[in-house]
Amino acid sequence: MLIHSDFSRRAIVTPADHDWVASPQSGVERVMLDRIGSERARATSLVRYQPHSVFPAHGHPSGEEILVLDGTFSDDSGDYGAGWYLRNPPGSSHQPSSTEGALIFVKLWQMPEGESTTVRLDTHDPAAWHREGAHEVCPLYQSAYEQVSLQRLPSGAPVSVDTQGGAELLVLDGQLVEGREPFGRGSWMRLPPGAVCTLTAGADGVTIYLKAGHLAGLIP
Template sequence: MRINADFSRRASLAPEDHGWVKSPQNGVERVMLDRIGEERARATSLVRYAPNSYFPHHLHPGGEEILVLSGTFSADDTHYPAGWYVRNPPASGHRPYSDEGAVIFVKLRQVSPGETQHVAIDTHDGANWQRQHNRDVCPLFSDDVEQVSLQRIEAGELLLDTPVPNGAELLVLAGELIEDSQVYQRWSWLRLPVGECGHISAGAAGATVYLKTGHLSQVIGDKPDDT
């Protein structure tokens, strides 16, 4: 299966176009944003857990990155309410579930092989935010390959003012972004290829976005993974 698998091209999906499809596990549905592979794949998805749904314990040889968008997502004996960012290194494993239901943004098999640390950050904690270049930023992860953060963009402000050498990917978490006549509302996803910037600015109420840069010069990992 290949969905938005040409990383040299722009890709996007608006909330009204979200096509929720059943996963192999009862009560768990997905919107596939990009994907290379079948059930075990390099994948970026929105995943929706119905109350009391779960996946059996499984490993993630290529690592896993999660942002909890609503509800409470749990893994083993740890619970992550909306706003938590979780990053699990390669070779880690867990039993994910949700008692109350949850929607999460998930990236599978996109973690560098050398990563060893588990990351868990509460983005609703003001202590995790800092002022950078006249905007509020919550740093989530950074290494020689990629930079991941949440960013609060004021009304009319450009998201990116220069082309990103190694690509960018974003998910709108609040407010809206505008590019010409296109409006990206909450839970819109957009991937910009290497060297593209786009004239993307925040709408009248501003915007909060998940922003990942530097990771699209190559597709990290080409082996299957569990979801």
């Protein structure tokens, strides 16, 4: 299965484009944002757990990254409400579930060999944030391979995106604007290495997930 698999091209998925499809597990469905492979795939998805859904225990040979968007997501390590960022390194395993239901943003099979960092970070904790000029930043993870953060920007503020190694954004709240085109909550954008774009926060500001640098080695 190939979905937005050409990393030399920009990819955008807005809420109007969300096509929820059932996963192999009853009660769990997903929007496939990009994907290379079938069930064992390099994939970026929105995943929705219905209440009392349980996914079978499984491993992550190339790692897993999760941002909880709504509800409560659970696995062997605990229960995580909206705003929690989880990073499970290559070789980890777990049995995910949700008692009340959950919506999560998930990235699979996208970590380099040798990465060993496990992250559990509550982004609703004010201590996790710091100010950089006009905007606020919550660092999630940083390495030579990628930089991951949440960012809050006030109305009209420019979004500083280093696209040298490619970049990926998910709108968590408010609107992101390019030219005259607004991208609301739930919009996802992937920018190829070297892309040129001008993004600003909408009238009510914007909160985004931002990952940069991770696409550098994916274009021949």
